[in-house]
Structure formats: C-alpha cells, structure tokens
Amino acid sequence: MKLQxxxxxxxxxxxxxxxxxxxxxADIVEFGTSIIKDYGFYEIQAANVNLxxxxxxLDTKTNDEGQYEFEQGFKTGADILTVMGTAGQETLAxxxxxxxxKNKKVLIDLMGMSNKAILEIAKFPNAIYNLHNSHDAGxxxxxxxxxxxxxxxFPAIKNIAVAGSIDxxxxxxxxxxNEVQEVIVGSKIVHSNDPVNEASKFKxxxxxx
Numbered sequence: 522m523k524l525q526x527x528x529x530x531x532x533x534x535x536x537x538x539x540x541x542x543x544x545x546x547a548d549i550v551e552f553g554t555s556i557i558k559d560y561g562f563y564e565i566q567a568a569n570v571n572l573x574x575x576x577x578x579l580d581t582k583t584n585d586e587g588q589y590e591f592e593q594g595f596k597t598g599a600d601i602l603t604v605m606g607t608a609g610q611e612t613l614a615x616x617x618x619x620x621x622x623k624n625k626k627v628l629i630d631l632m633g634m635s636n637k638a639i640l641e642i643a644k645f646p647n648a649i650y651n652l653h654n655s656h657d658a659g660x661x662x663x664x665x666x667x668x669x670x671x672x673x674x675f676p677a678i679k680n681i682a683v684a685g686s687i688d689x690x691x692x693x694x695x696x697x698x699n700e701v702q703e704v705i706v707g708s709k710i711v712h713s714n715d716p717v718n719e720a721s722k723f724k725x726x727x728x729x730x
Contacts, residue, residue, distance in 0.1 A: 522696050522727050525578065525682065526720055527707035529553025533560045537568050539716060545574035546720045549601065549703065554580045566597040576600040582630060587612035591619045591627075601626040601649070606634050606642055617645045628682065636674055643678050649703065650678050654685025664691055668700050689726060696727045 526547040528536045533556060540550045550572060552565065557579055570577055578601035583590045587604060594602045604616050606629045613629070620627040631639055632653040643650075652667055664683055671681065683695060684705035692704050706723055713719040 522699070522701060523548035523703045524720070524724050524727055525549035525551055525684075525703050525705040526710050526716075527551040527553050527580070527684070527705055528556070528711050529580075529707060530555045531711070533564060533568055537570055539711065540570055540572060540575075540577070542717050543575065543720055544572045546717065546724055547575050549576045549578050551578040551580055551705070553707070554582050557581055562593045562597050570598060576626075578603070578628065583612070583616060584608045585612060587616040588619060591616045595619070595623055595625055599625075601628055603628040603630055603651070605629075606631045606639065606650075610642070613642055613645070617648060621647065639675060643675050646679065649680045649682050650675075651682040651684060651705070652701075653683075665694050665698050668695065668698060672700050689722060692723055693726050696729075 524547050526543055528539055528551060530553070536552055536556055543550050577599050579594055579597065579599045580603050581590055581594055583602065583604040585608065587608065591602055604613060604627055616627050626649060628649040628651050629642065630651050630653050652671055654664065664685065668681070668683055681701045682703035682705055683701050687704055687706050688709050692706065695701055695704050704727065710716050710719045710723065
C-alpha cells in the first residue's frame with residue numbers, strides 16, 4: 522500500500538518546502554485543491570517542485586473543461602491529476618485519454634456518488650478510484666467496512682485509494698485489510714509538530730503490515 526500525503530491550506534512556498542522534505546518518504550505528495558485555487562498552474566510550474574523519488578499529485582477536482590485542465594496541469598510537472606467522478610462521461614474519457622498518452626495517471630474522486638453512478642464509470646483500468654470520506658461529512662465512517670463493501674460491489678476496479686481523516690490506527694487497519702492500493706493522509710501529518718517524522722511513522726506501519 523502506498524502513502525499519499527496531502528498538503529493543503531498552506532502557502533505555495535511552504536508546500537514546496539514540505540514536499541521536498543517528504544520526497545522519498547511519501548510515495549505520492551499531493552498539493553490540495555486550495556493550493557491549486559490560490560496559486561494556479563502557472564505559479565506551481567514556476568515553483569519547480571522537481572521531486573526526485575515521490576510522485577506529485579495536484580488535486581484539481583476537474584469537473585468540466587477536462588482536456589484543457591489536464592493538458593495545463595501536466596505542464597506543471599505533476600504525475601497525477603484528479604477529476605470528479607460526477608463529471609460527464611465525455612470529460613472522464615477525455616482526461617483519461619490524455620493521462621494515458623502522457624504516461625501519467627488520473628485519480629477519479631468518488632465523493633458523493635451512488636453505487637449505480639460508480640458502476641457507470643468503472644471502465645478505466647489504469648485510473649485510481651478514490652473512496653473519499655469528505656471533510657464536511659464528518660470523521661465517524663468505518664473505512665475498512667467502506668473498502669470491503671466497495672470491493673464486493675466493484676470487483677473490476679483494481680486501483681483504489683481511500684481518504685478522509687485517516688490516523689495511524691486507521692492506516693494500520695487498512696494495511697492489514699490489504700484491499701486498497703493507496704492511503705491518503707492530510708492533516709494528521711501536515712499539521713503535526715514534525716510532519717516528516719509523522720509521515721515516517723505512517724510509512725513504517727504500512728510497510729510492516
């Protein structure tokens with residue numbers, strides 16, 4: 522299982538500095554949606570994040586203008602961009618095609634989607650499907666049950682990420698369950714007193730299970 526660290530609601534300079542410190546500890550470093558909205562693609566590209574070991578994900582949450590946003594987003598040096606699962610079929614197909622052509626990845630955010638709606642988009646074999654317990658929905662969701670149910674309902678989906686207020690205990694449970702490919706951790710690492718040390722703890726737990 523891979524560790525993705527989500528950096529959000531900080532300055533771009535601080536995000537870049539932390540990303541470089543996490544390079545090689547996190548498998549994927551994410552710049553969250555607030556950073557994308559606050560600074561935009563041009564400033565992120567100019568910042569030249571240039572990670573040596575970790576992949577860079579920009580949480581664009583694309584919902585329309587997909588091909589344009591993905592063309593521009595990948596120019597920043599990002600390896601993965603995100604699209605909302607609720608976007609139109611044309612948008613999803615378009616961004617997936619661009620990612621494939623560039624040997625990059627697309628993460629499809631399933632926030633707020635019904636099983637019926639997910640079934641209609643479960644057709645992109647190299648995409649990452651993100652089970653996203655939203656910030657506004659609260660912190661009481663049992664993520665292991667959520668993952669187990671998802672696996673039963675969508676056996677054809679191979680690449681699954683899970684996000685939403687994940688702490689060390691939940692990360693361990695998900696690692697033991699061994700049914701997701703990525704765990705996404707944000708504030709528990711980024712807003713800790715020592716983000717690098719905290720990320721190392723998550724990585725160690727994931728690797729031991």
